[in-house]
Amino acid sequence: xxxxxxxxxxxxxxxxxxxxxxxxWCSNGPTLEEDxxxxxxxxxxxxxxxxxxxxxxxxxxxxxxxxxAFTRNEREFFNYQLVEQTNGNFGKTIVRNFLYDxxxxxxxxxxxxxxxxxxxxxxxxxxxxxxxxxxxxxxxxIRLGDGTDESNKKVQDALEELWQYTGELFEMDTxxxxxxxxxxxxxxxxxxxxxxxxxxxxxxxxKLNRPEDGYMASGGKKGxxxxxxxxxxxxxxxxxxxxxxAKW
Amino acid sequence: xxxxxxxxxxxxxxxNGLAHKHVGNVHATDKVxxxxxxxxxxxxxxxxxxxxxxxxxxxxxxxxxxxxxxFDPSNDKIYRHPTFYNMPDGAKHI
Amino acid sequence: MSDKIFQEKIDAEKKIEPKDWxxxxxxxxxxxxxxxxAHSEIIGMQPEGNWITRAPSLxxxxxxxAKVQDEAGHGLYLYSACETLGVTRDExxxxxxxGNAKYSSIFNYPALSWADxxxxxxxxxxxxxxxxxxxxxxxxxxxxxxxxxxxxEESFHQRQGYEIMAEMAKGTPExxxxxxxxxxxxxxxxxxxxxxxxSDSPRTGNAMKWKIKRQTNDELRQSFIDKTVPQAEVIGLxxxxxxxxxxxxxxxxxxxxxxWEEFWNVVNGHxxxxxxxxxxxxxxxxxxxxxxxxxxxxxxxxxxxxxx
Numbered sequence: 001x002x003x004x005x006x007x008x009x010x011x012x013x014x015x016x017x018x019x020x021x022x023x024x025w026c027s028n029g030p031t032l033e034e035d036x037x038x039x040x041x042x043x044x045x046x047x048x049x050x051x052x053x054x055x056x057x058x059x060x061x062x063x064x065x066x067x068x069a070f071t072r073n074e075r076e077f078f079n080y081q082l083v084e085q086t087n088g089n090f091g092k093t094i095v096r097n098f099l100y101d102x103x104x105x106x107x108x109x110x111x112x113x114x115x116x117x118x119x120x121x122x123x124x125x126x127x128x129x130x131x132x133x134x135x136x137x138x139x140x141x142i143r144l145g146d147g148t149d150e151s152n153k154k155v156q157d158a159l160e161e162l163w164q165y166t167g168e169l170f171e172m173d174t175x176x177x178x179x180x181x182x183x184x185x186x187x188x189x190x191x192x193x194x195x196x197x198x199x200x201x202x203x204x205x206x207k208l209n210r211p212e213d214g215y216m217a218s219g220g221k222k223g224x225x226x227x228x229x230x231x232x233x234x235x236x237x238x239x240x241x242x243x244x245x246a247k248w
Numbered sequence: 249x250x251x252x253x254x255x256x257x258x259x260x261x262x263x264n265g266l267a268h269k270h271v272g273n274v275h276a277t278d279k280v281x282x283x284x285x286x287x288x289x290x291x292x293x294x295x296x297x298x299x300x301x302x303x304x305x306x307x308x309x310x311x312x313x314x315x316x317x318x319f320d321p322s323n324d325k326i327y328r329h330p331t332f333y334n335m336p337d338g339a340k341h342i
Numbered sequence: 343m344s345d346k347i348f349q350e351k352i353d354a355e356k357k358i359e360p361k362d363w364x365x366x367x368x369x370x371x372x373x374x375x376x377x378x379x380a381h382s383e384i385i386g387m388q389p390e391g392n393w394i395t396r397a398p399s400l401x402x403x404x405x406x407x408a409k410v411q412d413e414a415g416h417g418l419y420l421y422s423a424c425e426t427l428g429v430t431r432d433e434x435x436x437x438x439x440x441g442n443a444k445y446s447s448i449f450n451y452p453a454l455s456w457a458d459x460x461x462x463x464x465x466x467x468x469x470x471x472x473x474x475x476x477x478x479x480x481x482x483x484x485x486x487x488x489x490x491x492x493x494x495e496e497s498f499h500q501r502q503g504y505e506i507m508a509e510m511a512k513g514t515p516e517x518x519x520x521x522x523x524x525x526x527x528x529x530x531x532x533x534x535x536x537x538x539x540x541s542d543s544p545r546t547g548n549a550m551k552w553k554i555k556r557q558t559n560d561e562l563r564q565s566f567i568d569k570t571v572p573q574a575e576v577i578g579l580x581x582x583x584x585x586x587x588x589x590x591x592x593x594x595x596x597x598x599x600x601x602w603e604e605f606w607n608v609v610n611g612h613x614x615x616x617x618x619x620x621x622x623x624x625x626x627x628x629x630x631x632x633x634x635x636x637x638x639x640x641x642x643x644x645x646x647x648x649x650x
Binding site: 023029033035036042043046049053065066069089142148150154236239243245247 | 397
């Protein structure tokens with residue numbers, strides 16, 4: 001596996017897994033309007049995943065975009081653990097997405113300068129989408145944080161629960177550093193100060209407290225996941241696995 | 249939405265330079281949400297370049313029983329239309 | 343007097359608008375029909391929503407999600423149209439939860455295989471489109487405008503389903519079997535979507551006179567069957583009706599008798615998924631209550647800040 005392939009597929013995996021989580025909201029939203037909004041986000045994410053998988057398929061040449069999505073095992077998925085976390089209540093979904101949206105917005109903004117033209121173009125297209133996602137999750141976080149006591153508690157609890165998955169977002173490994181030398185990859189560790197600013201200012205407006213940095217989970221980039229990813233994949237990949245020779 | 253949330257009427261400008269046109273409504277508790285809900289519902293197929301939302305209760309409408317008094321009096325003012333006027337044969341650009 | 347003017351307006355093909363005078367029966371009929379239509383869109387999200395997370399390709403996943411999302415949007419357009427008659431969406435949802443409002447019985451059948459996504463799109467949306475195209479000319483302005491918008495957006499829905507069926511019908515033997523099985527299960531419920539036969543449909547009279555409905559149940563059903571039978575032939579699937587036969591003289595297909603006992607059973611709440619669908623809707627609604635409360639509380643706080 002080339003570094004470029006792995007790098008591309010990591011981006012695609014996070015988009016796909018979060019898209020799948022958001023799709024689970026369909027017909028379960030707190031309002032009809034919100035149901036539609038959540039589906040829109042999901043559709044954007046599937047589109048992003050598809051774009052990066054297609055590029056990955058081209059780099060590697062062994063598996064098609066769909067095969068990459070539907071026939072790899074848990075250990076071969078390289079998404080961040082944050083995005084695989086279950087939806088929980090609407091507040092938990094909003095917190096998870098806000099933490100991720102803030103990060104991925106900064107990420108794509110930098111990645112748009114990548115020396116790899118395909119990656120740069122895919123990132124540039126994605127910026128617009130995640131900018132809207134961030135707007136959506138941020139506005140909801142503020143409403144829920146500064147809504148009722150009940151809603152404040154729910155999102156604060158979710159923050160405490162999910163905070164451990166934010167450390168991983170800024171980790172670098174050899175694939176990152178190798179590709180950085182060619183100006184293909186970006187230095188995610190450098191995104192942290194800006195991310196901190198975004199998080200802190202929104203949490204303040206939302207009347208929420210930033211959790212302490214305690215234990216931080218890690219491993220998504222290496223294919224180490226929390227238990228919930230396996231169930232997600234089992235559901236998502238069922239048809240492709242059950243009928244390996246079929247076209248749909 | 250629910251529990252007496254506010255109804256907002258939605259107006260979309262489909263292309264820069266055109267007038268905003270009424271497309272329907274959304275429910276939302278605040279104006280930011282109203283705008284986002286309108287965006288998500290009414291511009292899924294590339295229909296928009298600008299959105300207005302306005303609380304439905306703030307719209308003042310004429311009543312149907314007044315429609316004769318309101319609109320019929322303009323029926324006979326045909327001199328307001330350019331076709332009312334006799335132009336000499338051969339006159340152009342007027 | 344008003345009744346006479348109203349009917350003259352209807353006969354002259356003029357649209358009735360929210361602020362116009364209308365007979366109470368007309369309003370009641372509209373609220374019932376439009377809300378039933380809206381609830382059908384919303385409950386109809388469930389059988390398909392159930393397969394989004396299992397769709398077999400990225401393309402299929404995106405298409406299905408976009409389609410189910412459209413259904414949410416269409417439900418919303420219809421709730422809006424209904425609200426112009428002086429009923430709030432909350433009241434309509436309440437009626438649904440209380441069992442006082444109905445939705446299309448077709449959604450009380452389970453979606454059991456991926457081929458069902460094909461059958462639902464092709465047959466259920468196909469039947470709905472025949473009905474909705476006709477309703478674009480309905481006499482109530484907001485309903486008619488809603489229908490026009492919905493028809494425009496739904497044009498891809500049926501194609502999406504038919505494409506799935508076509509692909510599966512020419513796929514592996516297992517896929518073809520799934521496709522035929524889905525057709526077998528959804529054919530009769532689909533043609534029953536048009537409601538009882540005209541001879542047993544008590545409300546059709548006024549609805550036709552008021553031009554709320556523009557064609558009768560039987561006319562719409564026939565039109566759907568005539569369109570669909572050749573489509574099944576093209577992809578090599580068999581419609582499960584041994585009596586189905588082209589009638590040269592009528593210029594239509596003759597078809598077999600529908601199982602009306604089953605129809606009324608499902609309408610009256612005894613279908614395979616009636617309880618499940620309603621429970622799902624209630625659960626989502628209840629789970630969202632704290633969110634709705636919070637956003638309302640937030641808006642009130644903001645307003646207070648603005649005023650002070």
